[in-house]
Structure formats: C-alpha cells, structure tokens
Amino acid sequence: MLVAVDWHKDGWDISAALEELSLLAQTASLEVVGSMSQSLRHPHQAHYVGSGKLEELAALKEELSYSVVLVNDELSPSQLRNMEKELDVRVLDRTALILDIFAQHARTSEGRLQVELAQLEYRLPRLTRMWTHLSRQGVGGAGLRGPGETQLEVDRRESRRRITWIKEQLSEVHRHRQLYREQRQRQRMPVIALVGYTNAGKSTLLNRLADSDVIARDELFATLDPTTRRVDLPGSQTILMTDTVGFINNLPTQLVAAFRATLEEVLEATLLVHVLDVTHPNAFQQAQTVHSIIEDLGADDLPMITALNKVDRLGDDVSPEQLRENMGLSEHYVPISAHKGVGIDLLTDRIAGMLSEQGAFVDLQVLVPYTETQLVDLFHRRGHVDDAIYREDGTLISGRIPKNLAAHFEPYKTTSSIGESL
Ligand SMILES: Nc1nc2c(ncn2[C@@H]2O[C@H](COP(=O)(O)OP(=O)(O)OP(=O)(O)O)[C@@H](O)[C@H]2O)c(=O)[nH]1
Ligand SMILES: [Mg+2]
Incomplete structure (x- = not known):
C-alpha cells in the first residue's frame, strides 16, 4: 500500500512520484495493491499523514489486505513507530526501500559493504523499535528498564562496532582503487563516465558501444557496482567507458555518503555522458536531479554531452538528425536510441570531437x-x-x-x- 504526502517538494508531480514509488516496490518484489495521497504543507509530525487519513488507511487494511505500507518520504524514528503501532503492519519508508533494493543488487564485496554501512547508519537511531516490539510481545517485562533495554544497548554497541569495522575495510578497498586509478592515468587512456537517472539506459548504451553484457533491465538500480569497458571511437581512438550507479530524486543521504567513493569515480573522468530518458514524463525533473548530484560531487566543471535516449519510442519515422534540427539542439545534445542503435555514430563522433578539444x-x-x-x-x-x-x-x-x-x-x-x- 503506497502512501504519499503531497507537499510540493522539488516540483515533482505527486502521481509521478507515486509511479516511481510503485516501480521501486516492484523492483523490491512487492505487489502494489493500492495507493493514497494527501495534500499537506508538511508531513504530519507524529504520523506522517493526518489523523483522519491514518484512520482511512487503517480501514482499508481489510478490503485491500495489504501487509506492508510504503511511505514516499523518509520517516523520523517516531513517525515510523507511531504508524506501525496504529496500523499494526510493517511500515517501510522510501529510504529503507531503496536500501533494500541496493542490498539485493550489490554484487561486489565493496558494494555490499557500502550498502551494509548505509543500512546500519539508517537503523541505528531506529533501533528503539526492537525494544517496542519486544515489550509488545511481553518479552523483557513491564516498565522501561529490564532486559529489553539492555538488549538495545548491546545492539547499539554491536552496530557501532560493525560500522567502524566496515569503514576500515572500505578505506582499504579505496586505497587499492586509488592505486589502480593512478595506473590507469599513466596509460593516458581517456575515461568517459556514464551518468544519469536510474533506468535511463546507461547500461544499454555501454552494451551497445562496447559490445558487452552488463545487466540492463526495466527496474530501478539494476546497476550498482561500476563497470569499465574499452570502447573504440571513430578515428581509431580507444577510450574507457564507466557505467555506474544511477541517481534518483532524494537519494538517501546515508547512501550518498556510503557510495561517495563509487560516485567519485566520475570525478576522474575526462568527459561525462549524461544519459536521459527523454520520453519520461518527468525527464526535466530527472535531469535537474542529475545536475544537482553532479554539482554536489564537485564534478560540474567536467565537460558533458547529454544523450537524449529512447527516441525510438517517439515513432519509427523520427531520425536523430531531424530531431536535432527541429529542437534546435546545441552540439552538446545528441538524440539516440541505445536499444535500437540509432544516433550512436553521431554520439561517438561528438565524444571524439570533445576529447580532441579536451586534449589540448x-x-x-x-x-x-x-x-x-x-x-x-x-x-x-x-x-x-x-x-x-x-x-x-x-x-x-x-x-x-x-x-x-x-x-x-x-x-x-x-x-x-x-x-x-x-
Ligand atoms: N525503448 C527503449 N528502451 C530502452 C532504451 N535504452 C534502454 N531502454 C530500456 O530501459 C530499461 C533500463 O535500461 P538500463 O540500461 O538498465 O538503464 P540504466 O540507466 O543502466 O539503469 P540502472 O542501472 O537501473 O540505473 C531497460 O528495460 C532497457 O531495455 C532505448 O533506447 N529505447
Ligand atoms: Mg544500469
């Protein structure tokens, strides 16, 4: 059951936001049975939606027989607790859901450690929940002191210890990667980083250009771990192209922190190729999200080409050249279809052109x-x-x-x- 407060954050249309939440749910193998939204200036401090809406939600439980409630924002620990108590079902906020998907999709040991770190940091302030559950089941006796609280302390201590350990492991991994990068720099092969909103078609484009078989799927965050492949450009130049984790609006801060090292790979690039699903109803907002994350990473001084992807969806008779002309696009924008292989030559020409400018x-x-x-x-x-x-x-x-x-x-x-x- 999807629940969203419409508080006009970042100009996203609420139905588009619910659509995205629904895609996230499906990616996490959940079946969506219904959705509800409420217009509020801010989410309700105690239980996210207002009291009336919460009752309405509770009343729908039998009819729709939902077993999980998905909330479109990040909840405070107390909002989460209150909603679970009131509805007596599991409540997951958007952050927990995204973390869950990341955990499912992480393949490398570095990726797994980064996700676990993000999860621990998300859960630490929410650990009290376990205590409430214990007391509800009658474990730990009545009152606020007792084994439950001790357990909580133990859990917290364990979590903190694990967080420290993971951070140590990660800094070791990053040191190795730094060495590898320096090696790569000495080879002087230009690195092009693919960036873009999740599901925009980055991996499909890499596969098209490098003839590789990176997983490309119609789900969110199919790619987590960076992959680098050689790509031959016209004029017999060879480059390295890196495909990395996609972006999403309101990327949970714990994830940004944990994936910082991975995301910083883009800083090493000579050139960014921003892959945008130009057919998406929220293409504009998605592009804004990508630009603001690039800026946060400090990569906004890198030259960028935007590949307007999925143009095959606009109809068979639309050619990229014609689109460029009709839309009056500057040379930094190239309409393509990674899937059908349309506009790819134009894109590689442009990349080669920008690189030679850069090469000066x-x-x-x-x-x-x-x-x-x-x-x-x-x-x-x-x-x-x-x-x-x-x-x-x-x-x-x-x-x-x-x-x-x-x-x-x-x-x-x-x-x-x-x-x-x-
Ligand atoms: N119609 C159409 N579909 C495309 C095109 N390019 C990619 N897709 C589809 O869009 C979906 C997502 O593609 P991916 O390549 O996995 O996207 P991504 O940007 O790597 O996404 P994440 O790794 O999840 O962040 C897949 O179902 C692709 O088949 C295209 O040019 N046209
Ligand atoms: Mg991908």
Whole structure:
C-alpha cells in the first residue's frame, strides 16, 4: 500500500512520484495493491499523514489486505513507530526501500559493504523499535528498564562496532582503487563516465558501444557496482567507458555518503555522458536531479554531452538528425536510441570531437597559496603534474593542464623554477 504526502517538494508531480514509488516496490518484489495521497504543507509530525487519513488507511487494511505500507518520504524514528503501532503492519519508508533494493543488487564485496554501512547508519537511531516490539510481545517485562533495554544497548554497541569495522575495510578497498586509478592515468587512456537517472539506459548504451553484457533491465538500480569497458571511437581512438550507479530524486543521504567513493569515480573522468530518458514524463525533473548530484560531487566543471535516449519510442519515422534540427539542439545534445542503435555514430563522433578539444593541454607552472588547495586538487585531477613541491608560501607545481582550465590558474603563474626551490 503506497502512501504519499503531497507537499510540493522539488516540483515533482505527486502521481509521478507515486509511479516511481510503485516501480521501486516492484523492483523490491512487492505487489502494489493500492495507493493514497494527501495534500499537506508538511508531513504530519507524529504520523506522517493526518489523523483522519491514518484512520482511512487503517480501514482499508481489510478490503485491500495489504501487509506492508510504503511511505514516499523518509520517516523520523517516531513517525515510523507511531504508524506501525496504529496500523499494526510493517511500515517501510522510501529510504529503507531503496536500501533494500541496493542490498539485493550489490554484487561486489565493496558494494555490499557500502550498502551494509548505509543500512546500519539508517537503523541505528531506529533501533528503539526492537525494544517496542519486544515489550509488545511481553518479552523483557513491564516498565522501561529490564532486559529489553539492555538488549538495545548491546545492539547499539554491536552496530557501532560493525560500522567502524566496515569503514576500515572500505578505506582499504579505496586505497587499492586509488592505486589502480593512478595506473590507469599513466596509460593516458581517456575515461568517459556514464551518468544519469536510474533506468535511463546507461547500461544499454555501454552494451551497445562496447559490445558487452552488463545487466540492463526495466527496474530501478539494476546497476550498482561500476563497470569499465574499452570502447573504440571513430578515428581509431580507444577510450574507457564507466557505467555506474544511477541517481534518483532524494537519494538517501546515508547512501550518498556510503557510495561517495563509487560516485567519485566520475570525478576522474575526462568527459561525462549524461544519459536521459527523454520520453519520461518527468525527464526535466530527472535531469535537474542529475545536475544537482553532479554539482554536489564537485564534478560540474567536467565537460558533458547529454544523450537524449529512447527516441525510438517517439515513432519509427523520427531520425536523430531531424530531431536535432527541429529542437534546435546545441552540439552538446545528441538524440539516440541505445536499444535500437540509432544516433550512436553521431554520439561517438561528438565524444571524439570533445576529447580532441579536451586534449589540448598547455604547459603551466604555478605557485598556489595554501588558501587555494582546491586548485592543487584540480591540477592533480585534471592535469598532468610533472613536479610538485610544498614551500612556505604555497605549492609549486609544474605540468600540463587542459586549455579550458588554464584561466583558473592565471593569477598564480610563476617563473620561479622548481630547481631553484630545491
Ligand atoms: N525503448 C527503449 N528502451 C530502452 C532504451 N535504452 C534502454 N531502454 C530500456 O530501459 C530499461 C533500463 O535500461 P538500463 O540500461 O538498465 O538503464 P540504466 O540507466 O543502466 O539503469 P540502472 O542501472 O537501473 O540505473 C531497460 O528495460 C532497457 O531495455 C532505448 O533506447 N529505447
Ligand atoms: Mg544500469
């Protein structure tokens, strides 16, 4: 049973939001028997929907015989507790549902650890729930003290210990990955990252371009673990293309934190290809969501091509060239059908073109003050550092940087040579 409060968050239409929740439910192998929504300025503090609506929901239980209630927002621990008590069924909020799907889909040990970390951090403040359940069953006796509470303390301690352990494991994994990445950078093969809303067709596009067999399915978050494949571009250039986890509106914060390292892979890319399902009723909002996550990651200074995918759905007689013309699209937008293989040559041409623009590097020597360390990071990330030394007055770097980024370093250009400083 789907329940949503319509509080006009982010301009999403409530029926579209329910549609997405329903897809999430199906992906988690749940069958949707009904849905209900209520317009409120804010979700009710105690039980998400208002009291009347909650009674209505309870009354529907027999008729629809639902056994789980899915809530379209993240609930506070007390909202969750109150709703479960009132309805006497399992209540799952959107975050728990997404975490559940991630847990089902994680394949690599890193992916599994990241999901478990997100789940533990989500559950920690909600652990009190177990105590209520115990007391309801008469375990732990009456009153607020007793074995139940002790158990809760034990559970909390266990969770915290496990969280620490997972974080240690993950930082080890990330160190290894960093080494691998540096190796890859030395090979100087450009990396293109596919980004986009979940179900937009990223994996389908990778399969089309790399002739690979990454899982591509009509469900949300089919891909979790990043996959990288070689792709040959026109003009016999070879690139690496990375397919990674898709984005969703209001991606749970625990997941963003846990998947940060995975998501940060996109920062290493030379170019982003944003895959957008242009036929989706909420294509515009989905694109906005993607842009804001890219910005949060600090990857918004990367050049981007947007692939307007699934154009085959617009009809057989629509050609990408014609669409480009009709819509007056700039060269950064390419209509494609990853599924039918339409517009793919146009896309790879564009990628090759952007890469050659990107390929233009300028030699640069700069002295960056310690107040501007983000520029040092940028140099390491996007340029090639030949030498870097740390002096009292800042970091002295020499190397090459993509032409379009040179302006950032203009104020710090210097002629004092590394040799002199040694
Ligand atoms: N009609 C049509 N369907 C497509 C096209 N590209 C992808 N699809 C379908 O869209 C669904 C999702 O495709 P995926 O490639 O798994 O999407 P994704 O972006 O990798 O999604 P996640 O990994 O779940 O984030 C699948 O059912 C694809 O067959 C296309 O060009 N046209
Ligand atoms: Mg995928």
